[in-house]
Amino acid sequence: MSHDLADAGPGAPLVRADGLQIGYRLPVCAPVDLAVRPGEVLAVVGANGTGKSTLLRTILGHLEPLGGRAELLGRPVDPRSLDVRAAVAQDLGDDMFFPALTVREHLLLTCYGHRVTDAEEVVEDLLEEFGLTDRADAVPGALSSGQRRRLLLAAALARPRSLLVLDEPEQRLDVGMRHHLTGRLREEREAGGAVLLASHDPEVVAGAATAVLLIDETTTRTLGPQDGAAAVAAL
């Protein structure tokens, strides 16, 4: 799963923010400090509209920071960098597909693009894991919303990565698949991967996170997984 990092030494944060101000001309929340190292899962939580998606997009370089600093792989964020694209898998929940490619072809394309050996086997396993085997020859337009979400997750997991960034991956999943996702994220960290995710799901937070960042307009707080899950449940 893991990809060698050019500059980051062992245990160095794969993603880091210092006094990072995020928003659209005006900040949407308090400045953010965070670091995610190999083997850590940081869950960003907060009420609707507090800026979780904005934070992930800024850290990935899709949005410019309003102030402060963000780093990926120990360097200022550059989403075009080959190292970043090779090391960072992401699923931000956007239904972005090639309309004429099937489910299986999307996953194979992802594997080929990232030089996955035994791509066919990897893809068949992911189809099975995410309950998509029966839909492998369907095009995205013919899928249900939940099936499209599972395809996005499967695609993020089909490729090698050192850092996985997920925006509310539990959305549109049934209880069983949310439970599976929790275990999958735990396995990711146990294998030395790093995960940064936004979540509204107490089970995902309690079961997978190693730390929780609670954000709102005026403050940010770092909590343990159990307190973080309780904070999510109380939102």
Ligand SMILES: Nc1ncnc2c1ncn2[C@@H]1O[C@H](COP(=O)(O)OP(=O)(O)OP(=O)(O)O)[C@@H](O)[C@H]1O
């Ligand atoms: N493209 C945009 N231009 C201007 N404002 C935006 C844009 N996208 C989001 N916002 C605003 O920024 C704030 C933070 O939105 P964001 O989507 O980051 O919140 P969130 O915490 O992810 O919310 P949710 O839990 O509902 O997904 C909200 O007030 C939102 O309306």
